[in-house]
Amino acid sequence: MPSASLVFQSVVLGVLLGGLYALLAAGLTLYFGVMRVVMIAHSAFLILAAYLAWYAHREIGVDPLLTLFVTVPLFFAAGVVMQRLLLTRLRPATLTMMSVLLTFSVALVIEGLLGYAFSGTQRRIRLGYSSASIEFFGARIAVVKLIAFGMAALALLGLYVLMKRSRFGQALRATIQHPDAARLLGIDTDRIAGYGFGLGLATAAVGGTALSLDTTIYPSLHWHWIGPLMAIIVVGGLGSVPGAAIAAMTLGMLQSLLQLELSTTWAQTVFYVALFATLAVRPQGFFGGRLAQRF
């Protein structure tokens, strides 16, 4: 049995990890909510953002956080272009299924380009504060994990305020919930869907940068991430952003606690166990997720 202080340390790390997962999964929820698109390439974009942060740090020595000023607008634009040029060409009747194939291929292209540009070598950002940690009621917390959590919290808060308070957010939620009724109110649902997709990729820019602070990256790393992230949004209820956040927190915490007793690899299986359990017991997801019934 691990000591109380070790359990406490794991709980704190679980919260930090869960917060990061919540951000990484938020984009997936948006794509599915807005357009019924299963976006396999989301994690590839995460790794791409991580590579851009690493590259900018190595070449010009800027802090990874500063790359956000470039990558967030860039990814937003890429998302709009990807939606307008690629996804709108899919037939509505088979959109969800075909989007898996289409975004799978986009993921392969990104992985290939990363391998071509940076080789398959493992990379890691070395910062002045990379090994710094602080003491929190006896638990040792790496500063980079705190920063990543802070970024996730701020980005999710921003997303929440945008969705709830802005005119665009209202139009996006209306488009998610009833596209025809939204069109009849004068909302340009195609344009809004494009921006919604861009917003999803913008979260990937923030998430990838947060990831780069504390992770060794390599071009095929995205395969490691897409499974757990997909599991999170299914458990949370497809299309529900708060649901995904709660599921991310819960599963992040469980994973962190399981690592005390099991190896890292076995702890990872918590995502798939949760996925199977959800599909068996409550296929529409545990939180919100009424949208899933329209699947």
Next chain:
Amino acid sequence: MASDSHSHSEPGSGPAFLLELDDVRAGYGRAALVLRGLTVRVPAGAIVCLVGPNGAGKSTVLKVASGLLVPRSGRILVDGEDLTGHGPQRMLSAGVAHVLQGHSVFREMTVAENVLLGGYTLRDKALIAERADFVRALFPVVAERWTSLAGLLSGGQQKQVEFARSLMVKPRVVLLDEPSMGLDPKATGVVFEQIVRMRDAGTAVLLVEQNARRALEAADTGCVLDLGRVHIAGPARELLADPQLGELYLGGRPARR
């Protein structure tokens, strides 16, 4: 009925009809045509009711009129202006609002958010607030449940939220697709009262109803649709009194009167 006291179409002032669908042919994808040369005219300030069997194309008429479906041929005129081929945004700004069949509230948004989104194209905050006050007075339920999630309301209440949402832009004609569908008799009564009240407030109504007898009682003009064409059109009261029509389309019960 409230319709008895109402008169419409003053000659000489502008086009005779607010909304005109002229010889429209329309269908979905490569499937056979649903509308085959249909003509429907809605005068300002009147309730025009489309009745007819399932599959006659009633809902399709409304989709063409609001720009959701572009017709293959024929013309759509709003106040004399040819708007054929335009989408819902343009039709809305011309004064055509459309309330869809079934429940079309944004379920996970509050009643307030639903209604205010009705003014999405207005942009002027003061104007939106003023219109919101207007529809809240018109639909007391909307004011009472202002902060509730719309998906939690009963079917009849959701319908009134949809009406309120569509009236935010002060449309000149509202297209209502089966507003009484799935409602109990009491809620149906309220909905029809609201429809008459909309008309009395100056908004023309193009109404599609399964509940044909009830709808014709509220309407000024009736059109009987079959196989994508208008078979008979005339004053609603005359259609109700026609025994043959009652047999064919109004459920066989002879008109009382």
